[in-house]
Amino acid sequence: xxxxxxxxxxxxxxxxxxxxxxxxxxxxxxxxxxxxxxxxxxxxxxxxxxxxxxxxxxxxxxxxxxxxxxxxxxxxxxxxxxxxxxxxxxxxxxxxxxxxxxxxxxxxxxxxxxxxxxxxxxxxxxxxxxxxxxx
Numbered sequence: 591x592x593x594x595x596x597x598x599x600x601x602x603x604x605x606x607x608x609x610x611x612x613x614x615x616x617x618x619x620x621x622x623x624x625x626x627x628x629x630x631x632x633x634x635x636x637x638x639x640x641x642x643x644x645x646x647x648x649x650x651x652x653x654x655x656x657x658x659x660x661x662x663x664x665x666x667x668x669x670x671x672x673x674x675x676x677x678x679x680x681x682x683x684x685x686x687x688x689x690x691x692x693x694x695x696x697x698x699x700x701x702x703x704x705x706x707x708x709x710x711x712x713x714x715x716x717x718x719x720x721x722x723x724x725x
């Protein structure tokens with residue numbers, strides 16, 4: 591019974607990792623590839639933020655998204671998956687603070703949601719269902 595629970599949790603964690611990775615990779619690709627004028631339609635804050643910072647955020651989101659899945663998929667240093675989730679959780683904390691400072695309180699809900707998924711991955715991969723390393 592405990593083994594079935596662990597297997598189910600492992601599947602749920604993989605789904606969470608995949609969804610969170612997809613969200614961050616898509617958001618990052620958008621930030622590094624689209625002109626500011628296009629980004630401003632969905633992300634109004636980019637017009638008052640240096641373009642280099644917007645691009646840097648996008649780059650880190652892509653790396654974080656890849657870090658959520660690649661180390662665990664290849665079973666090479668899967669602890670990096672936990673570190674990637676920690677980094678993305680921190681990004682969401684800073685994003686919520688940034689949006690609060692600008693009075694953009696409606697954006698904070700998504701930050702909290704993504705933070706929750708990242709924290710779930712951290713908890714699950716550290717305490718309940720770690721990925722075994724290839725020998």
